[in-house]
Amino acid sequence: MKFAIRPNPEAHEGLNGYLMRVAYLGGWRRISDVTKLLQWSGKANFSRVYKDTCNDLLLTAAPALLKDASQLSEALITTCDHPYLYDENRMIQDIRVDYPRVCFHCLAEDKKIDWRWSLLPIFQCQKHGSVLQDSCLECGYQFKWESELLERCPACGSRWEPLATKPQPVTESQKYVWSVFESSKAPSSHVKGWLRDICLSTLIAARPFDSMYQKIGSIPSSVRNISNLVQAAYSQLIDPLYQNQWKERLFEERAVLASYSNEASLYSSKYLAVNSVTEWPLSTALLSPNQVGFNESEVFVKPVRRKLMKVCDLRYQVTNSHVAELLKLHNSDISILVDAGVISPINSKSSTMVQLFDLLAVYKLLESIPLNENLKSIDTINITPKSALLNEYAANFGQLIADVLSGKVDGVFSKAGYLKEISIDRSKLMPWLFSQLKITCENSVSLHTAAAILKCSERCVLQLSKSMEIQLAKWGGPGRERVDGLSLLAHKLPYSA
Ligand SMILES: [Zn+2]
Ligand SMILES: [Zn+2]
Numbered sequence: 001m002k003f004a005i006r007p008n009p010e011a012h013e014g015l016n017g018y019l020m021r022v023a024y025l026g027g028w029r030r031i032s033d034v035t036k037l038l039q040w041s042g043k044a045n046f047s048r049v050y051k052d053t054c055n056d057l058l059l060t061a062a063p064a065l066l067k068d069a070s071q072l073s074e075a076l077i078t079t080c081d082h083p084y085l086y087d088e089n090r091m092i093q094d095i096r097v098d099y100p101r102v103c104f105h106c107l108a109e110d111k112k113i114d115w116r117w118s119l120l121p122i123f124q125c126q127k128h129g130s131v132l133q134d135s136c137l138e139c140g141y142q143f144k145w146e147s148e149l150l151e152r153c154p155a156c157g158s159r160w161e162p163l164a165t166k167p168q169p170v171t172e173s174q175k176y177v178w179s180v181f182e183s184s185k186a187p188s189s190h191v192k193g194w195l196r197d198i199c200l201s202t203l204i205a206a207r208p209f210d211s212m213y214q215k216i217g218s219i220p221s222s223v224r225n226i227s228n229l230v231q232a233a234y235s236q237l238i239d240p241l242y243q244n245q246w247k248e249r250l251f252e253e254r255a256v257l258a259s260y261s262n263e264a265s266l267y268s269s270k271y272l273a274v275n276s277v278t279e280w281p282l283s284t285a286l287l288s289p290n291q292v293g294f295n296e297s298e299v300f301v302k303p304v305r306r307k308l309m310k311v312c313d314l315r316y317q318v319t320n321s322h323v324a325e326l327l328k329l330h331n332s333d334i335s336i337l338v339d340a341g342v343i344s345p346i347n348s349k350s351s352t353m354v355q356l357f358d359l360l361a362v363y364k365l366l367e368s369i370p371l372n373e374n375l376k377s378i379d380t381i382n383i384t385p386k387s388a389l390l391n392e393y394a395a396n397f398g399q400l401i402a403d404v405l406s407g408k409v410d411g412v413f414s415k416a417g418y419l420k421e422i423s424i425d426r427s428k429l430m431p432w433l434f435s436q437l438k439i440t441c442e443n444s445v446s447l448h449t450a451a452a453i454l455k456c457s458e459r460c461v462l463q464l465s466k467s468m469e470i471q472l473a474k475w476g477g478p479g480r481e482r483v484d485g486l487s488l489l490a491h492k493l494p495y496s497a
């Protein structure tokens with residue numbers, strides 16, 4: 001078959017935009033009507049096609065359009081082959097949005113869709129500066145890939161000319177992102193970092209009061225008003241006014257944490273500062289903070305976390321390392337506290353990597369730890385995670401916390417809600433340290449640990465083994481030597497008595 005009207009691809013038209021125009025000119029409603037007529041057997045989400053699928057479809061379409069398939073491919077392949085479309089290290093890995101986003105001015109003038117309008121970081125038309133829309137401003141209809149869209153709203157029939165939003169100056173950050181997608185230059189690490197930042201910021205803008213952010217494949221197709229969300233993301237990165245308002249709102253929304261720590265209240269804003277790779281230029285934002293707003297959407301949260309909503313509010317779900325950071329402990333301390341039953345993960349996963357905790361519950365537990373002001377003997381030592389004595393006896397601070405809490409060791413926490421410092425009588429501490437050392441020395445010990453225990457260098461440990469004062473463990477070759485635990489203990493004991 002041959003189509004009666006056979007348009008050429010226009011500059012910057014993508015595969016779905018072109019097929020939509022073919023459908024429009026031929027009087028068909030959807031892209032799938034065209035592919036059915038072509039008897040194309042493939043299946044595709046036309047917003048996010050792979051290069052092979054695109055070429056396969058164009059090979060089928062070319063004869064009906066009286067075109068050369070390779071020329072069609074050359075004109076349209078950018079949509080699925082641009083180097084910045086996908087990055088597995090980005091918080092939003094694919095920046096293509098599923099549904100059409102359009103400039104009403106352009107549609108009124110040209111009836112064609114620029115493929116770059118579908119890219120998440122772009123929210124303004126390059127020519128008119130108007131904000132790209134994914135829903136009808138008149139009736140709220142959410143756009144799909146329907147050919148009528150090129151002319152008017154498929155739901156209420158409003159034509160685009162009178163609806164066209166006010167042209168605006170194009171912001172600096174938008175000029176930059178347009179220049180990135182203007183040509184397909186070799187990918188630069190600066191642009192990659194820049195895109196990672198804007199994707200991270202978008203995810204945070206979608207969950208402004210959350211405690212953790214996890215990678216997603218693409219923007220969920222149920223999310224609309226993307227241009228607003230992305231503007232919030234830019235504002236988060238570049239607008240001091242927005243940043244201040246966000247922090248104020250964070251304090252309000254996470255007020256329940258305020259009595260524990262400001263750091264915990266403001267955690268979301270810190271996440272952005274820590275993970276952002278690019279220096280962001282100051283630039284004027286298009287909308288005021290009030291206009292972009294601070295709304296949270298659950299669909300940006302992974303289903304495994306959403307399932308835990310009944311156990312714990314999404315906002316306070318945190319990882320092991322997050323708890324460690326806020327309590328100023330090491331990750332391994334948290335694992336020990338979990339093993340000792342002091343704190344429990346809300347998803348009861350055995351692997352530390354996937355455990356989640358309820359931050360509020362952790363803080364409440366700290367609050368419940370009694371303070372004993374009475375223990376102030378002359379020979380009291382304050383132990384913190386950095387105390388040298390812990391290294392010398394291969395002891396773990398988390399274990400000390402657990403043992404103090406369970407009453408195995410007679411120590412006290414020096415401040416309420418603060419696990420980081422334990423006061424303990426020297427006569428009680430030393431037996432506990434020895435018991436920890438003995439446990440470690442039941443097995444072979446790494447050179448590094450042995451050096452810490454003997455308070456000398458690793459070279460000195462090897463020398464001691466040559467002079468037979470300690471023995472090396474049977475396994476481990478040159479460079480990977482381990483020390484026999486019992487011989488180490490025997491050597492250590494006379495010196496530490
Ligand atoms: Zn435009
Ligand atoms: Zn409408």
